[in-house]
Amino acid sequence: MKQLKAFGAFWYDFIVGDDWHVAALIVAGLALTAILTHAAKVNAWWLLPVVAFAALGWSLHRATSSTRK
Amino acid sequence: MNALPLILTVFIACAVEAVEALTIVLAVGITREWRSTLQGMAAALVALAVITAAIGPAIGYLPLTPLRLVVGALLAIFGLQWLRKAVLRATGYKALHDEASAYLREVAAAEAATRESRRGVGDWYAFTLAFKGVLLEGLEVVFIVITFGDNQKNIGAAVIGAAAAIIVITLAGIAVKAPLTRVPENWMKFAVGVMLTSFGTFWGAEGAGVAWPGNDAALLVLVPVVALVGAAYIFWLRSRKVAGSALRPAKESEAVGS
Numbered sequence: 001m002k003q004l005k006a007f008g009a010f011w012y013d014f015i016v017g018d019d020w021h022v023a024a025l026i027v028a029g030l031a032l033t034a035i036l037t038h039a040a041k042v043n044a045w046w047l048l049p050v051v052a053f054a055a056l057g058w059s060l061h062r063a064t065s066s067t068r069k
Numbered sequence: 070m071n072a073l074p075l076i077l078t079v080f081i082a083c084a085v086e087a088v089e090a091l092t093i094v095l096a097v098g099i100t101r102e103w104r105s106t107l108q109g110m111a112a113a114l115v116a117l118a119v120i121t122a123a124i125g126p127a128i129g130y131l132p133l134t135p136l137r138l139v140v141g142a143l144l145a146i147f148g149l150q151w152l153r154k155a156v157l158r159a160t161g162y163k164a165l166h167d168e169a170s171a172y173l174r175e176v177a178a179a180e181a182a183t184r185e186s187r188r189g190v191g192d193w194y195a196f197t198l199a200f201k202g203v204l205l206e207g208l209e210v211v212f213i214v215i216t217f218g219d220n221q222k223n224i225g226a227a228v229i230g231a232a233a234a235i236i237v238i239t240l241a242g243i244a245v246k247a248p249l250t251r252v253p254e255n256w257m258k259f260a261v262g263v264m265l266t267s268f269g270t271f272w273g274a275e276g277a278g279v280a281w282p283g284n285d286a287a288l289l290v291l292v293p294v295v296a297l298v299g300a301a302y303i304f305w306l307r308s309r310k311v312a313g314s315a316l317r318p319a320k321e322s323e324a325v326g327s
Contacts, residue, residue, distance in 0.1 A: 014209075015146065016146065017146070017147075017153075018150065018153070018154075019153065022146060022150070022153070023146045026145050026146050026149070026273070027142060030138065030141075030142055030276075030277050033273075033274055033277040033278070033279060034138075034277040034278055037279050038278055043279055043280055044274075044279055045279040045282065047274075048145070048273055048277075049270050049291065049294070049295075052145055052149060052266060052270050052295075056149050056152060056153060056299075056302065057302060059149075060153060060302055060306060063153070063157060063162065064157070064160075064162050064309070064310075
């Protein structure tokens with residue numbers, strides 16, 4: 001059980017890293033892109049870069065705000 | 070896409086990982102013993118070869134669109150992690166990854182550990198440390214080679230980039246017999262973060278069904294835009310830090326005055 005937990009923790013750290021919000025926003029951005037493209041027939045190529053930049057900015061803001069306190 | 074950008078991207082990404090693995094191997098090899106260290110390194114390389122042999126061909130059989138969606142998401146998340154760390158380090162919010170101090174930490178830990186023989190290995194501590202270091206850094210190399218190579222249908226070019234990086238760093242390590250402290254690791258990490266984020270965003274969106282304006286040529290715009298946004302965040306955090314430190318004494322004097 002301990003080894004299984006360590007295995008899970010390793011892959012979580014490897015893929016998700018320090019801030020899980022970034023991963024969650026990218027997954028949400030991809031889902032929204034797919035919905036817009038397939039359901040609404042909008043070629044939303046611009047959406048994922050915007051989400052990625054916003055996720056990075058938000059994550060940096062959170063990291064530096066907690067450092068400054 | 071031309072093979073050269075692919076080779077260069079994989080080369081830089083793998084060079085960063087190789088520098089980190091080299092630091093661990095050198096620290097353990099010099100302070101403990103080379104035989105067990107090299108055994109640990111060899112065992113890790115075998116494990117990496119098995120993982121690559123198992124995952125690599127299997128990925129080739131998957132349909133391209135869902136593969137791009139998943140790999141794109143992973144690369145974008147991975148790239149943003151690298152970019153985040155590089156920006157935080159460039160602005161002083163996170164300590165720079167210093168190979169010299171990492172090396173000294175490893176040396177101190179290696180000198181303090183007791184010597185123990187196990188399973189035909191003379192020094193189990195040296196073996197496991199070298200094994201873990203090479204395996205963990207190597208996994209990132211495998212991930213980058215497989216995802217970039219498979220998406221561009223050019224695994225050969227990705228392998229050339231990775232192999233060249235490992236050979237160059239190993240030769241440099243043998244030549245200087247010390248951790249490679251002069252490698253501008255943070256800026257390499259920033260560059261790799263930009264590339265991973267750009268390719269991940271491009272493939273992920275393609276996998277989600279979008280058609281990029283100009284097809285592959287969109288990457289020629291996306292890569293510099295991601296780099297500019299990263300640079301803008303560095304500028305923003307630096308100016309915020311300067312403004313914060315300028316404000317603090319003023320606030321303190323106000324408090325004293327009142």
